Amino acid sequence: MRKILLISGKRKCGKDFISERLLNRQAIIVRISEPIKREWARKLELDINAMLSDGPYKEQFRRDMILWSDEVRRKDYGFFCRAAMKEAPVDTVDYVIVSDIRRKNDIRWFYETYGHEMIQTVRLISQLETRKARGWQFTAGIDDVPSECDLDDSTFDLELVNDAEDESGEQIIDRLLEKLQLN
Ligand SMILES: Nc1ncnc2c1ncn2[C@@H]1O[C@H](COP(=O)(O)OP(=O)(O)OP(=O)(O)O)[C@@H](O)[C@H]1O
Helix, strand or coil: CCEEEEEEECCCCCHHHHHHHCCCCCEEEECCHHHHHHHHHHHHCCCHHHHHCCCHHHHHHHHHHHHHHHHHHHHCCCHHHHHHHHHCCHHHCCEEEECCCCCHHHHHHHHHHHCHHHEEEEEEECCHHHHHHCCCCCCCCCCCCHHHHCCCCCCCCEEEECCCCCCCCHHHHHHHHHHHCCC
């Protein structure tokens, strides 16, 4: 593993979309939300595949998962970062893309665990209109809590606007690779 990309951004700004288009470059995607969803699915006997997909199924559990995972994080802020990295075959690839960075403590855990040289932070930004067109609507308890807002005042190695609809994602991926010099 040579580099870890930590990708953050508000809901529907394209974190999964962009991460998936980076995949053919000796990379895997790691999602911090995965161990959370697995545990939740096990406890409540939910459909784990629907929970992991980007469809609407997971949305009905989002608020409760935030509350429960915050409780776990209060005792151990790196718990889910550690679990997600442990589950993934990170040593078989050059690049690890963490596609759902949401908190300052997530970034802190990666810096502390892997060192600053290995980490690049990326913030995706989309206008409200774009996010609405992609299905986002403001939800109290989700859009106004730390899991969505903690990184609003942070700085990143790279901020990238993802407003243009570009099914191949090629333009934005080229800009990302060029800026981060990952080619
Ligand atoms: N540049 C783009 N061109 C075309 N469609 C896009 C682009 N970026 C994102 N989308 C589409 O917008 C929708 C939301 O993107 P995505 O699921 O990646 O967002 P997200 O940031 O991961 O959201 P969440 O935080 O809710 O999981 C998806 O249907 C995706 O295909």
